Amino acid sequence: MITSAISQALRTRGDERAVLCRIGAGGGVLDELASLRLRPDDLLLDLGTHPVGEPVLPGGGTGGDGGRPAVGLVAVVAASLTDLRRAVTLAAHLPRAVHLLVAVAHIPGHHGGLAPSPPGIEEWNDLHELRVRRAEKGGWVCELFFPSGTDVAPALAAVFHGGRGRRRGPGSGIRAGLHGPQAHLWSPGDPEATPVGPVGPVPLIRVTPAADLVLRTEEGASLPLWEDVAVPALDRSTTGADSWESRVDTDGPAAALKVRGPDPVSAVAPIDERLVNPMGFNKRTKGPVADLTVDGSRAVIRTDGDVLVTVPADGGLTDVDLDRIRDLRVVRVDWSGHAGPAAAVRAVASLAAGGVPLVSGPVPAWAAGLGQPLTDLLTSAEEEDMLDGLAREEHSIRLRRAALRAHGRRTRWRALAEEAGIPVVPDPLVSVVLCTRRPDLVGFALAQVARQRHVRFEVVLALHGFSASLPPVEEAVRGFSALGHAITVHEADGDKVFGAVMNEAVDRASGTVVAKWDDDDWYGPEHLSDLMLSRAYSGADVVGISQNFTYLQELDLTVWRSYRSEFPNAQVVGSTILTDRVVLEDVGGFRPLPRAIDSQFLLAVRQAGGRIYRTHGLGYLLRRAGAGHTWEVDLGYFLRNHTKQWSGWRPNSLMEGEAEPLGRAAPHTEHSGGHS
Known part of the structure; x- marks a missing residue:
């Protein structure tokens, strides 16, 4: 259904250009996009690997409208709602679209569909047609037609929030600027996040900078000197830069996580609590036991020889991943090997935030980015304790509390703001x-x-x-x-x-x-x-x-x-x-x-x-x-x-x-x- 819908959209877009985007774990419908018949000037883009701050099309800016060209079709195909939220942040680079097609390959049953919620007064007065359809295997397709074109980022946010309730959740109070690979992981679902160049300046909204704080990411090489004196910038490494391969010639896998700030937790990209959370928690105690371990070069969650989930390289699990393991009684954390310290921390924090009961042996020093409360909880329970329904739920609640408080997006940006000396809004x-x-x-x-x-x-x-x-x-x-x-x-x-x-x-x-x-x-x-x-x-x-x-x-x-x-x-x-x-x-x-x-x-x-x-x-x-x-x-x-x-x-x-x-x-x- 999703591939057919995109094929039909390509046939009806006329003489105008098309931009097809995919984001999330490969396989199935995501890989099928590459087999579609495209024109020479069409673009097939993997949003998840596109560095924030680099234009998608020639002439495209890095913030605001930035002179972005308009195209006849923009299609965004996400593996999960979590990936769709990441696409919202990255969509600031995409051109305006006359026809916007949004598809999610699988949405767990406890979430709503992709029926959009209009973003505000008069913003969608130009909407000509709206289609929402279920696709095979739990997928959804939403198509919107704007004769004069529409900005993709706010439209994606509206599609996401339509099935998730009117409230968009409390904000951090910090307008984010982003640059570099994996920078979108730091501010998922934020249509107001501003892409910036490696040295600045931050674009202006009239006379005001579009961001209060810039987060730059680096993949090993040092970033150039930041030149915008009006807006501070903080630098963080990607999970790839923190992989074991990049560190074997220095201090090896037993070393503590390298950070530039005083708190190792703030060196790790946050989790998206809007989707990586306990929603859908299962109270069954008779499910199988699984291991978070390594299969070849990838971290996986495996039980009885079957791989239930292949953990993304950046360690960030999705709502679909959590849905696949809800029937597990407990997951044992194996610290013997992962893609790297930051990716391993993000995977464990994601599981804990999802309410998945976890047990572990001693936590290695390189996982200090978990934070002490979560580290202590991992070793506080035994596998046998999870046979008792009440003890299992109590342990799950303690884990989710610690993970959400330490690794949620709002918490992380407030910590970054304090590090940069920016005042934060008081808690409600x-x-x-x-x-x-x-x-x-x-x-x-x-x-x-x-x-x-x-x-x-x-x-x-x-x-x-x-x-x-x-x-x-x-x-x-x-x-x-x-x-x-x-x-x-x-x-x-x-x-x-x-x-x-x-x-x-x-x-x-x-x-x-x-x-x-x-x-x-x-x-x-x-x-x-x-x-x-x-x-x-x-x-x-x-x-x-x-x-x-x-x-x-x-x-x-x-x-x-x-x-x-x-x-x-x-x-x-x-x-x-x-x-x-x-x-x-x-x-x-x-x-x-x-x-x-x-x-x-x-x-x-x-x-x-x-x-x-x-x-x-x-x-x-x-x-x-x-x-x-x-x-x-x-x-x-x-x-x-x-x-x-x-x-x-x-x-x-x-x-x-x-x-x-x-x-x-x-x-x-x-x-x-x-x-x-």
Whole structure:
């Protein structure tokens, strides 16, 4: 289907020139492009190997429009969505296209198709025709026709984001300039990344440089002196320059990774967290065991003699690669040989960010680019531990946290900016909105919030029908403030319905992100940061968790139900909802109802075309007492279809126990039984 679509496009493009591009691992439809009948002035281009900063066609510039010529057809064929994201960055070199054909050879089922989302007001008024089709073997084809031509990079970004939700994820706040081979790996999916020459200058947008920071890559030879005094530049080696072959005459494979900066992590190209992430995580524990090892000259993931994935030479795995190994119970990391230190680090970091359970022997010194937290985690579990479903998921979550925080694109560019002395935008402020009718639980609830880490937060405490001057409330608020956390207290009329009080609380919030919080449930110390990570990689308007752990207070019993997680789904726990404030504004806030405001909010988001994502549920434990819940179901609901149960209060290890209530201890917090 993909090859046929391109053949048809070549026949109908008239007398105009065609540029056919491919990117991603070779094989199948990607190699078939070379067999098509092309005219002498047509161009067949491997985007993945094209150095950033070098024009594709004669007369083409390196930034902005740059005098780029227009052609009748541009076709971009990617092996995966990850490769399509890389093509977005490289497409700044491509000419404007009257007919743009975008094809992806395989898209995993948990992703959407290639139906584009228009980029902005009036930008696509010239769109004449749009076609979207499924292709064989999970592929998709999208064709767009613009009589006056269109810029390829923003159009590719629009095609990608159409199937991935309206939100494009938080940016780094740094406009990137790129030069050199593999430079696109440093800023995948960025249509605003500016190609530059080896010495500059950075192109201007009117009177302002198009980039804040330039990242130059080198393949062994030293780069010339950077000449643009207005924009700083940092240099990094490609994975090819860091291969073992290039180092055998110096310090050999046992040497530590060479870096120019103080942090070896910042020497490694980041992973693309929008696609290399835990989405599609499989909780099965009966799958096979595989090895990340070497087969000939290439790193592979192999089980029982079968090669499941051939790791790209640069070490960057794709969403398709992750989809192929989701059924594996665990992957053992073999450090005996890889393409080189940087490629090996990128491969392991990609697997960890994808939530793939990994185990390893001692990590060699040359893999310091992983970062110490991830290095420690690789050796913290044994293969036998992965036979237990809960232990396997806990290990996966720890790995993905460490990898996404250390190796995500946003994290890397903020670190590069700090190295170059460029100020970075503060992390988003999360406003935790807590509405309660129970003064004796205020100290308990605030203690849960106070121990959150890896996130900036404030609290808006809505007291529904009672005064902040009550001793337990006053003491708890004072204790929370003494820890250095910001808190706003709102005394709401007890006659107002729950939804109205929540809207009043949101109105008093200062953050751009709002998180809903219950007064009597337990939250792990990384609950908010996990939600913020999933907000970044899912592109969803709302994120929340599945209801996995429940403490049945009447029975003194903890129940675990291993629900599916890490996929788009509207069934999330109301007390774990996290969303951008603008989303609340888009749907008119919470409905003024006494109960069911969470389900009604989620319904409104879906009706407005929003995307809801369910991440893992191991950082939250629901308390179920006898009465007083807005969600009324009997205890049998929690006892049916459970995976495991324990006597007493038994949180999983990611909960890290419980916090001591602030102020006067509340009697409702008493429990018995086991501990993590």
